[in-house]
Amino acid sequence: MSITIETRTTEELGKGGRAELRTMLEGCFGERYGDTAWQHCLGGIHYLLRYRGELAAHGSLVPRWFKQGNVALRGMYGESMATVPHLRHRGLGSIVVAMATAEIRLHHEIGVFAASKYEFYERQGWQKWRGPTFVRTDEETLPAAPARGAVMFRLPVDSSVNPDADLTTDWRDGDIW
Numbered sequence: 258m259s260i261t262i263e264t265r266t267t268e269e270l271g272k273g274g275r276a277e278l279r280t281m282l283e284g285c286f287g288e289r290y291g292d293t294a295w296q297h298c299l300g301g302i303h304y305l306l307r308y309r310g311e312l313a314a315h316g317s318l319v320p321r322w323f324k325q326g327n328v329a330l331r332g333m334y335g336e337s338m339a340t341v342p343h344l345r346h347r348g349l350g351s352i353v354v355a356m357a358t359a360e361i362r363l364h365h366e367i368g369v370f371a372a373s374k375y376e377f378y379e380r381q382g383w384q385k386w387r388g389p390t391f392v393r394t395d396e397e398t399l400p401a402a403p404a405r406g407a408v409m410f411r412l413p414v415d416s417s418v419n420p421d422a423d424l425t426t427d428w429r430d431g432d433i434w
């Protein structure tokens with residue numbers, strides 16, 4: 258079979274798998290892919306798509322704290338979505354997004370990530386968050402907009418989350434969203 262997809266936790270990747278993934282992501286994102294971006298994509302589930310054995314596309318979902326009003330939400334945050342340059346525009350990235358989307362719709366209260374290629378995700382039902390976004394530090398909650406692009410979300414079918422209202426996440430180094 259020319260296309261295979263593996264779902265692995267970061268731990269299951271092992272040292273060799275992590276090294277292979279980081280090299281692939283650095284090739285996809287270039288110089289903007291540093292230690293912080295790498296750390297952000299660890300600690301959850303990795304979707305690894307291989308084309309003829311080559312690691313061709315990746316996306317990860319990491320557990321993250323979200324809150325709307327006083328309601329905490331069990332959510333996943335999408336990170337390091339990428340396809341190797343020579344295999345783009347063939348639908349491989351969309352397969353990874355479809356898998357991550359299904360995981361969120363089946364098992365979580367919200368899926369979130371920051372993106373600038375809106376149409377790529379909108380085709381699979383993701384939308385831009387319309388309400389104000391915030392970050393919670395140890396001391397306070399502050400307004401926080403994404404550094405570039407928009408905060409995008411995906412909800413399960415019977416969700417009561419309101420995308421026109423507030424959304425808060427926890428502090429982290431680097432880009433908050």
Ligand SMILES: CC(C)(COP(=O)(O)OP(=O)(O)OC[C@H]1O[C@@H](n2cnc3c(N)ncnc32)[C@H](O)[C@@H]1OP(=O)(O)O)[C@@H](O)C(=O)NCCC(=O)NCCS
Nearest residue numbers: 285338339340345346347348349350351372373374376377
């Ligand atoms: C964004 C990214 C992951 C897309 O990966 P991809 O494998 O090219 O994704 P797909 O092939 O599924 O879809 C890409 C486009 O090709 C088109 N496409 C899909 N299959 C196609 C085919 N068989 N023939 C021609 N076009 C096709 C899609 O319509 C889509 O169009 P869009 O960009 O207008 O939405 C890739 O461009 C990338 O790695 N970019 C650099 C890293 C990055 O910026 N990641 C974060 C994005 S927010």
